[in-house]
Structure formats: C-alpha cells, structure tokens
Amino acid sequence: MTNFIIEAHNIGKNFDGLMAVDGLNLKIRKGEVFGFLGPNGAGKTTSISIMVGLLKPNTGQVFINSKDVKEIDRGIIGICPQELVLWEHLTCKESLMLMGEMYEVPKDLLKSRVDKLLKDLILEEKANTTVEKLSGGMKRRLNLALALVHEPDIVVLDEPSEGLDPQSRRVLWNYILSLRNDQDKTVILTTHLMDEADRLSDRIAIIDHGRLLKLDTPENLKKEIGEGDIVDIKTSNPKKNKELIENLSNLEQLNSAIEVNGRINVRALDAVSKLPLIMDKVEKVGVRISELSVRQNTLEDVFIELTGTGLRE
Amino acid sequence: MKFISIAIKDAKELIRDRRGLFMILIFPLFFMLVFGFAFGGMGQSNTPHKIAVINNDEGVYLPFIQEEINFGNNLTKILEDSKYENSDVNLFKVTKTNETAADELLKQREIDAAIIIPKNSSKAIAALISSSISPNTNLQSTNQISDNETATIIIKGDTGYVGFGISQGIIVGILEQYQDQLLFQIQSSLSSKSGYEQLKFIESKVEPLEGTETFTSFDFLAPGMIVFAILLLATTVAASLTREVEKGTLDRLKLSYMKSFDLLMGGLIPWSLVAAVQVIILFVVAVLIGFHWQGGLNSLILAIFVGIVGGIGSVALGMIIAAFAKTERQAANLGTIITVPTSFLVGAFFELPQVVIGNFMGQSFQIYDFLPWTHTLNALRTLLTFGGDWNDITYQLGLSTLLTLLLFILGVFLFSRNRLGAES
Numbered sequence: 001m002t003n004f005i006i007e008a009h010n011i012g013k014n015f016d017g018l019m020a021v022d023g024l025n026l027k028i029r030k031g032e033v034f035g036f037l038g039p040n041g042a043g044k045t046t047s048i049s050i051m052v053g054l055l056k057p058n059t060g061q062v063f064i065n066s067k068d069v070k071e072i073d074r075g076i077i078g079i080c081p082q083e084l085v086l087w088e089h090l091t092c093k094e095s096l097m098l099m100g101e102m103y104e105v106p107k108d109l110l111k112s113r114v115d116k117l118l119k120d121l122i123l124e125e126k127a128n129t130t131v132e133k134l135s136g137g138m139k140r141r142l143n144l145a146l147a148l149v150h151e152p153d154i155v156v157l158d159e160p161s162e163g164l165d166p167q168s169r170r171v172l173w174n175y176i177l178s179l180r181n182d183q184d185k186t187v188i189l190t191t192h193l194m195d196e197a198d199r200l201s202d203r204i205a206i207i208d209h210g211r212l213l214k215l216d217t218p219e220n221l222k223k224e225i226g227e228g229d230i231v232d233i234k235t236s237n238p239k240k241n242k243e244l245i246e247n248l249s250n251l252e253q254l255n256s257a258i259e260v261n262g263r264i265n266v267r268a269l270d271a272v273s274k275l276p277l278i279m280d281k282v283e284k285v286g287v288r289i290s291e292l293s294v295r296q297n298t299l300e301d302v303f304i305e306l307t308g309t310g311l312r313e
Numbered sequence: 314m315k316f317i318s319i320a321i322k323d324a325k326e327l328i329r330d331r332r333g334l335f336m337i338l339i340f341p342l343f344f345m346l347v348f349g350f351a352f353g354g355m356g357q358s359n360t361p362h363k364i365a366v367i368n369n370d371e372g373v374y375l376p377f378i379q380e381e382i383n384f385g386n387n388l389t390k391i392l393e394d395s396k397y398e399n400s401d402v403n404l405f406k407v408t409k410t411n412e413t414a415a416d417e418l419l420k421q422r423e424i425d426a427a428i429i430i431p432k433n434s435s436k437a438i439a440a441l442i443s444s445s446i447s448p449n450t451n452l453q454s455t456n457q458i459s460d461n462e463t464a465t466i467i468i469k470g471d472t473g474y475v476g477f478g479i480s481q482g483i484i485v486g487i488l489e490q491y492q493d494q495l496l497f498q499i500q501s502s503l504s505s506k507s508g509y510e511q512l513k514f515i516e517s518k519v520e521p522l523e524g525t526e527t528f529t530s531f532d533f534l535a536p537g538m539i540v541f542a543i544l545l546l547a548t549t550v551a552a553s554l555t556r557e558v559e560k561g562t563l564d565r566l567k568l569s570y571m572k573s574f575d576l577l578m579g580g581l582i583p584w585s586l587v588a589a590v591q592v593i594i595l596f597v598v599a600v601l602i603g604f605h606w607q608g609g610l611n612s613l614i615l616a617i618f619v620g621i622v623g624g625i626g627s628v629a630l631g632m633i634i635a636a637f638a639k640t641e642r643q644a645a646n647l648g649t650i651i652t653v654p655t656s657f658l659v660g661a662f663f664e665l666p667q668v669v670i671g672n673f674m675g676q677s678f679q680i681y682d683f684l685p686w687t688h689t690l691n692a693l694r695t696l697l698t699f700g701g702d703w704n705d706i707t708y709q710l711g712l713s714t715l716l717t718l719l720l721f722i723l724g725v726f727l728f729s730r731n732r733l734g735a736e737s
Contacts, residue, residue: 074568074569081565083561086560103569104315
C-alpha cells in the first residue's frame, strides 16, 4: 500500500506565456513536513494551489489519498496562505468559529478546539479582539489557526514566517513541529528562508522557474554537493573574477569555485588550510581581497550549486 | 445552516464597518435632503408667504349704503386672513409699510412681494360697482364716483426670485376673486335690501386628485430617492463580494464545505435588511422635510416589503458586477457606472418619455419595465404618495418579484461560475 498522501503527476501551469509550473512530479509522504524551497516567483504557491485544487492545471493530475483532487473531501486540507486572509471586523474567536461551522465541526467540539487553538498560538487574551486591532504576528498566528480549526490531515503553510519577528517565528516553528510530532499531520511548507526549510522539513523540494531541481532530505542535499566550508571572497576588481575562478578551478584541493552576485564562493573541505593556495592564485591574477569569510555549507549553497545563482528576492 | 453563519458574519462586518455603514445609509440621505430642499418639500409647504402691503387708498363714500369705505383696508384684511386649504395656516404674513421700506425688504428678500394699493382704488371699485348695478337700480352717482375710474394694483418684487413667482400667482388669483366676490356681495345686498354685510373672501373651489392638493415635485421624487438608495446597494454588495475575492477570504471559504447557496443566501439576508432600514430611514426623513405621506401604517409596511424585493434585485445586480470586477475599486466604479444610469432609467429622478413595446396582462409594457426597480418605484409611489393598498400594487410587485428572481438566478449563476469554482 502506498505511503504517499499527495501525488502530483506532470503538472504544468502557464499564465499568458509565463510557465509558472513546468512538468512538476512530486510524491509527499503521510506525516512528513515537506518543504518547498525556492526564490520568490519560483512557482511554489502556484504548485500548491494546484495540488489542493484551488487552481486548475493546464497539464497533469493531482491525487490526494489516491483520489483525484477534484473529488476529495475538502475537509482533509487546511491552508494557511502567504497573505493574511482574515476578516478584519470579526474577532479571533468569531473567525475561528465561522470557519469551524463552515467545515461542519460539531458545536461543542468546535468550542473546545477553538479555545485550545487560541491557547496554543498565544491568542487567548485576544480572543474577543477584532482582527483589525491585532499585531502583525498575532494576525499571522490567527491565519494559521484558521487553517487548523477543522483538524485537517494535510496542512499547507505558504511562507508562514513572512514578516514575523524572531519570537513569533519561534512560536510558529514549534507549533509546526508539534503538528507533525504530536498530531501526525502532513505539513507542506513553502519558504524562501533556508534556515526555516532546514530546521522544519523532513524533505525538501528545491524548485525554480516552475521546475523541480532537487528533492531530498536537508542532510542529503547538503551531502550532495559535498561536505565542507564555503570561502566567500570579494575582490578589488570583480572584472577579473572569471579569470580567478578559472585558476581556482584547476586546483584539485578545492571542490568548486563559482561567482555569486559579484562575489566568489569557493567550496572545500577544511577550507582554512586551503587559504594559502587560494591567496596564491589571487596574487597571480593580480587582484586584492576586499572581503573574505569562511562559513559552513548551507542549503543556500546547495541552491546556488544547483542553479548557479543566489536566491532572488 | 451555514448560510445563517455567513449571514451573521456579514451582518457583523456591516455593522462594525462604521465608515462603510455610514456611507450606505447617509449617502442616499444626503441626496434626499438636497432634492427635498431643491424641489419644494423642505419647510416651504404650508408656510405663509411674506408680503408687504402699501395701502395708499384714500377711501370713498358709497351713497347706496351711506357709508365711508376703504377697499384697500378691506383687501389688506382679506390677505391677512386668507388660509391654506383645509388648514389653519395663513397664506400670507403681511407687513403693512410704506414703499421705501418695502423696497428695502424686497432687496433683503425679507419679503417675497410687495402690493401697492393706489390711492384711487376705492373710487375705481365704486365706479365698477356703479356701472355694474346701475341698469338694475335707481342708484345715482355722486360726485365722488366717476364712471371711468380705474386703479392699478402693483405687485412688486424680484421677478427672478422663485418666492416672488409663487406669491405673485396667489395674489393675482385672490385679487380676481376679490373683485368678483365684491360685485356679487353688493348685488346681493341691494336686491335683498338687507344692508351692507362685511365682505368676505371665499376660497376658490378646485378639484385636484385626492390627497395631492399640496403636492410638490418632491412628493414624486421621494420614492425615487428610496429606489436610488436601494439601487446603490448593488455597488456596495459588489464591492463587498469583490473584497472577499481580493482578500482571499472567499478562497478560504471555498476550501470549506460552504456551498454557493450558503454564501449568496447568507449575504442576501443582511443586505435585504439594509434595504428595509434604508426605506424606513429615507421615508422618515422624507416626511420630516415635507413629503406628504398618504396612506397608513399598512402602506408603510407594504413599502418596506417592496423595498426588500428591490434590495434583493440590487444584491443580484451586485453579484453580477462582482462576477466580473477584479478589484474592490473596479467593483465600486463599475457599480456606480451601472446603478446611476439605471436610476434614471427607472424614473427615480424624472419621468422618461413613454416607450411602449407591447401589452402585458392588460397593461402597457414599456422598455423600462424590464428593470425590476421600475416596478419597485411604481409600487412605492402608489403606496406612499397616493396611499394605495395591496390591491393597487399587485401587478407592480408581481412583476418586480418575477424580474428580481430572474436577475437573482443570473447573478448566482455568473458569480458561482466566475468566482466560486477553481480558478483556471
């Protein structure tokens, strides 16, 4: 028996000539946090909208629990959209009660569920406050609560941390992990924040220009491009970056050297010990170092390795 | 009963959005006040017209009653005592003054008109009486009464001022009646030989449509203003529905078990109540500023019901607009572009030329009759302006309901197809 709760087969979506999603194939396991990583405009939200049946694809099909998405029980999905989708003139409690009623949650159960959600997402004190009077972080948490009031099997979180302060983000991350750990929910998370994807996701799909570039666990993705460190260099004369990269690429001790936004990223195991070699090449090309830093390999480096560029804003 | 939850949600949003609610209720009120003020209802009906009388009449001795009489005083008294029909309110508030002071009052528009009674007016009237009755009596002229005496009463005022126009019309009428009545009184007096009786002004007898004796243009406009307000609801409904689309809350609801019926029926209930409230508020304001309400409480209750049917038509129109508008602003603009000309087409502001295209149930059917609000307006006029009852509005209400139903089905179809399915 298949363990996949969502299967997307070759889905594609074209908006007036712009290919937002291009032949996407995905399988999402039940009970995992599945991360969609990609820059803004990569096609993450469009992919998710198709996968939950909000948007019709031009090509392909989506199955949820082996059923065509058009025929599924809508109650098994809960969506927390990227934008704050709230009724400004309703209170937190009224908003949650309304959505619960729309999902036909029995009245007595709904009341206790709403109270628990308000408590878990630290909105208890604002239960009877109208949405328009909430802070950005509170609105973001209510946005999430509205996706959960009917206790769906699949929770889709589209850029959930957007615009949140670190404290609110921490509350949200803990709650997302509790959804998987305590409630056995399948969570689909789209984000352009590397640390968010890295910390929360069991598996990550990296997409750009509507295409799936890589799909694996964060650890495997990082291993894929090799363990090690990144030496981030800014030279005095970026025009000679290409020449310097050619020289660095000839060194067997280094794994790779690429240009990212006018800087040179050199990847190597034990990078600090390779610095004299790197400096030698820098002198040979005839440039000076303006800035230099050494850091550990991150998901962003995986993305850069895969796409040859930095994340777009 | 998810539509009840949606109705409660919409009602809460409506009430808590004070600015929006203010606009919905106050904007049409503003129109009502402007039209009431402009078209004669507001404070002008049954209030005395201010005039000045400059009586230069020197009087005359009438030999046949052997008495000195001053017809100028007599006329002034009649002007002072004249009252509105079936009312205790005087037609004029008379200021007796001289010509210089009257001119000043006219310039300041403290008075609408000034009547200057010439010094020979009594003599002229005596001459008129003499010439009229002499063939039938043995009355002999005295040296005071000339056969060819004429007097010109001057009605003075600003001819470009509407107040003068109205007062002038009434004064001329009174003068003519006064002259006729004077003659009649003297002849009667002489033939019966009962002596001189105090001359009295007898009001003219007119037979207007029952209840419309004191009508102004505003009495026809007020129901139109109510229909205009009801029609404007379409703009607000369209903006409200488009806001749900634009903000994504509709997508949130679409993902739930909510059906199109729940959303649209839920929305219909509070908006229909708004229509009812609008009818009541606008009606009360209209009455306060001079609308001559005919009929009783029943007509008002029926009018509210008619207003609700009209309101449902507006909700349906709002759905149609929201099915195509992409943003709230676009919905508001599109709504205004549609509802304002529609208000004119249904005759809310003035009667349109007759464009009969056929007969329906024994009544002529005009091109405007395809719009449900035409019948809403006709029914409201029948009920509120002419005091009609249920029997008088059956045809109009029936057609209004039928057309509203068709419009609502179209609205539900278009909105559901364009907004409630998965986006393509």
